[in-house]
Amino acid sequence: MTKKILTCTILVLAMASCAFGAAFKIGGTGPLTGGAAIYGTAAMRGAQIAVDEINAMNTGITFELRYEDDTHDAEKAVNAYNALKDWGMQVSLGSVTSKPCEATAAENFADRIFALTPSASSAAVTDGKDNVFQMCFVDPNQGSASAQYIADKKFAKKVAVIWKNDDVYSKGIRDTFVEKAPSLGLEVVSETTFADGNDNDFSVQLTDAQKNGAELVFLPMYYQPASLILAQAQAMGYAPKWFGVDGMDGILTMEGFDKSLAEGVMLLTPFNADAKDEKTVKFVAEYQKRFNEVPNQFAADGYDCVYAYCQALTQAKATPDMSAEDLCGKMIEQFTTMTFNGVTGENVKWAKNGEVTKDPKGMVIKDGAYVGLD
Amino acid sequence: MIFLNYFISGISLGSIYAIIALGYTMVYGIAKMLNFAHGDVIMVGAYVCFYAVARYNFNPFLGVLLAMIVCTFLGIIVERLAYKPLRQAPSLAVLITAIGVSYFLQNSALLLWSSNPKVFPSIIGRGAFKLFDGELSVSHITALTIIACLVIMVVLTLFISKTRLGKAMRACSEDKGAAQLMGINVNATISLTFAIGSGLAAIAGALLCSAYPTLMPTTGALPGIKAFTAAVFGGIGSIPGAFLGGLMLGVIEIFAKAYISSQLSDAVVFAVLIIVLLVKPAGLLGRLTQEKV
Numbered sequence: 001m002t003k004k005i006l007t008c009t010i011l012v013l014a015m016a017s018c019a020f021g022a023a024f025k026i027g028g029t030g031p032l033t034g035g036a037a038i039y040g041t042a043a044m045r046g047a048q049i050a051v052d053e054i055n056a057m058n059t060g061i062t063f064e065l066r067y068e069d070d071t072h073d074a075e076k077a078v079n080a081y082n083a084l085k086d087w088g089m090q091v092s093l094g095s096v097t098s099k100p101c102e103a104t105a106a107e108n109f110a111d112r113i114f115a116l117t118p119s120a121s122s123a124a125v126t127d128g129k130d131n132v133f134q135m136c137f138v139d140p141n142q143g144s145a146s147a148q149y150i151a152d153k154k155f156a157k158k159v160a161v162i163w164k165n166d167d168v169y170s171k172g173i174r175d176t177f178v179e180k181a182p183s184l185g186l187e188v189v190s191e192t193t194f195a196d197g198n199d200n201d202f203s204v205q206l207t208d209a210q211k212n213g214a215e216l217v218f219l220p221m222y223y224q225p226a227s228l229i230l231a232q233a234q235a236m237g238y239a240p241k242w243f244g245v246d247g248m249d250g251i252l253t254m255e256g257f258d259k260s261l262a263e264g265v266m267l268l269t270p271f272n273a274d275a276k277d278e279k280t281v282k283f284v285a286e287y288q289k290r291f292n293e294v295p296n297q298f299a300a301d302g303y304d305c306v307y308a309y310c311q312a313l314t315q316a317k318a319t320p321d322m323s324a325e326d327l328c329g330k331m332i333e334q335f336t337t338m339t340f341n342g343v344t345g346e347n348v349k350w351a352k353n354g355e356v357t358k359d360p361k362g363m364v365i366k367d368g369a370y371v372g373l374d
Numbered sequence: 375m376i377f378l379n380y381f382i383s384g385i386s387l388g389s390i391y392a393i394i395a396l397g398y399t400m401v402y403g404i405a406k407m408l409n410f411a412h413g414d415v416i417m418v419g420a421y422v423c424f425y426a427v428a429r430y431n432f433n434p435f436l437g438v439l440l441a442m443i444v445c446t447f448l449g450i451i452v453e454r455l456a457y458k459p460l461r462q463a464p465s466l467a468v469l470i471t472a473i474g475v476s477y478f479l480q481n482s483a484l485l486l487w488s489s490n491p492k493v494f495p496s497i498i499g500r501g502a503f504k505l506f507d508g509e510l511s512v513s514h515i516t517a518l519t520i521i522a523c524l525v526i527m528v529v530l531t532l533f534i535s536k537t538r539l540g541k542a543m544r545a546c547s548e549d550k551g552a553a554q555l556m557g558i559n560v561n562a563t564i565s566l567t568f569a570i571g572s573g574l575a576a577i578a579g580a581l582l583c584s585a586y587p588t589l590m591p592t593t594g595a596l597p598g599i600k601a602f603t604a605a606v607f608g609g610i611g612s613i614p615g616a617f618l619g620g621l622m623l624g625v626i627e628i629f630a631k632a633y634i635s636s637q638l639s640d641a642v643v644f645a646v647l648i649i650v651l652l653v654k655p656a657g658l659l660g661r662l663t664q665e666k667v
Contacts, residue, residue: 034484034489036489037488037489038488038489038490165637192631192636193636193637194636195637195640196596197596197599197600197640198627198631198639198640200387200390200585200586200597201383201386201387201586201627201628203379203380203383203628204380204383204628204631204632204636205631205636207376207379207380207632208632211376223491224491224588224590227491227493227587227588228586228587228588231500231587235500235502235511235513236511253490254490254491254492254493254588255428255490255492255493256424256428256492256493256494256495257493258493
């Protein structure tokens with residue numbers, strides 16, 4: 001019955017939009033259920049807020065947003081993508097997570113439907129495709145940006161890296177970090193790994209870093225193993241500086257986590273919900289009002305994607321009656337030339353290969369909250 | 375001194391494997407069935423304990439007790455619904471069912487408790503015994519785990535060798551048909567085995583998550599597989615074997631990480647397992663029994 005009502009609503013909405021003929025159909029896939037659901041729902045919610053704001057603003061551009069569930073599965077993502085294509089999607093938000101997005105990006109390329117993914121960060125997503133763009137940093141860039149940041153701020157000379165060797169995200173960041181470090185005067189004195197199945201005990205990795213005199217430990221990983229590392233280092237009495245990447249975002253919201261463990265942990269992340277600029281404050285307030293939680297980076301990426309589209313479509317003087325293929329050409333032209341300011345960064349630019357450049361924001365955890373380092 | 379520190383890390387990791395392996399090996403020894411859902415019962419136990427202690431401020435030991443009760447009932451229900459109807463089926467069918475139960479429990483946990491990792495409050499704090507002027511430290515939780523392992527081992531061995539119920543269990547393990555003819559209620563005995571195994575799983579869950587304090591719906595799965603390996607290593611079906619196998623697996627894993635390569639540690643662990651099984655096919659303490667055809 002709910003399904004029927006849903007279909008009816010969609011039909012009515014579709015007819016309404018036809019009648020006015022003014023909405024761009026924008027579609028994306030993401031994990032809305034299952035283990036990775038927090039990422040997909042956040043991106044969808046962020047995008048929805050942006051769509052509602054833009055539609056209310058009377059800029060001449062209106063959007064109709066549709067998200068399909070891919071449960072973080074590449075095969076389901078392609079089915080979801082096809083459903084969106086049948087619906088008449090004109091521009092796409094790709095997929096939220098990397099693996100599914102690698103699959104849908106190939107479809108986007110073949111169908112000439114432009115895609116801007118909020119958060120699929122692996123290099124393979126954009127590789128060899130002229131019409132797939134990213135709003136988030138591509139993984140390798142996070143590694144070099146981190147090395148640069150550590151060297152610029154003179155946090156340490158001797159650095160240890162602990163990374164997860166069965167995870168492309170972690171490996172991608174580690175590779176460029178280790179490659180870039182020596183040229184910046186950073187010495188990688190200890191490099192150790194872990195993998196699924198032996199990700200509980202980090203005493204060996206920490207002892208190795210400690211006995212080699214690492215002043216800073218770089219943690220290119222998600223926050224769950226990082227929380228174990230921090231706890232075990234404290235138990236050992238080892239207190240180096242800690243430096244993480246965007247996967248560390250979320251460590252403070254873990255239920256039951258002792259926030260004092262993360263005191264002084266630094267991380268590079270594009271989005272800070274505590275930032276005081278007007279855009280961020282407005283977005284965070286709206287998100288909290290609707291969903292009763294603080295938006296994470298995925299929500300911010302989804303939000304920015306829709307605004308970037310709004311800017312590009314306005315500048316290209318695009319109209320909703322254009323075909324996806326026509327829009328694709330215009331969007332490639334716009335995205336490779338325009339500069340965008342959003343909640344995940346100022347002066348955001350895109351290279352021809354779809355990778356984004358923006359200034360990463362250094363954050364430090366102080367008294368259980370993120371504070372900007374700059 | 376670093377060597378000794380690694381050794382202690384190995385023991386603490388190994389003691390966790392050992393306590394999980396005890397449950398595996400006990401169910402296998404009696405019911406002759408690999409209960410792949412054991413790791414997920416551990417996860418359920420850990421969640422029950424987490425909610426009792428962190429949300430409702432139970433005394434940690436009451437929390438563990440509550441988890442044991444819940445898991446015991448869970449074990450009985452799972453056995454009743456999923457395994458009992460397959461009593462006469464080939465063992466492969468039961469094995470596949472166990473994998474199904476494992477997925478069922480994981481996904482139910484995902485629905486009930488979501489995928490967000492939770493940080494488990496340690497049941498006895500995070501302190502450590504310091505030896506040699508603090509050069510060596512043994513955490514309280516490691517000590518507790520080893521004591522718990524030893525107590526469980528002794529109690530289980532006594533239970534199985536001395537009591538009437540234990541005798542019934544051994545009889546079922548040797549020959550179900552003959553046991554039934556002797557007036558033993560085979561179904562009830564096997565249910566009891568599962569109940570005890572699942573109760574032990576709750577203790578293992580609380581200790582696992584106290585030592586490595588993040589809790590997710592997949593928390594039990596991989597330690598479960600490692601503990602299964604430990605049980606095979608020590609000789610599956612043998613209770614002291616599970617203890618020894620668990621400790622050795624932990625120590626080998628840490629040494630391989632420290633002295634060979636952190637990337638290859640699992641490969642080394644399993645290479646050692648293969649060598650042991652080539653030399654002693656029944657595992658370290660296992661008895662080689664002739665299967666009657």
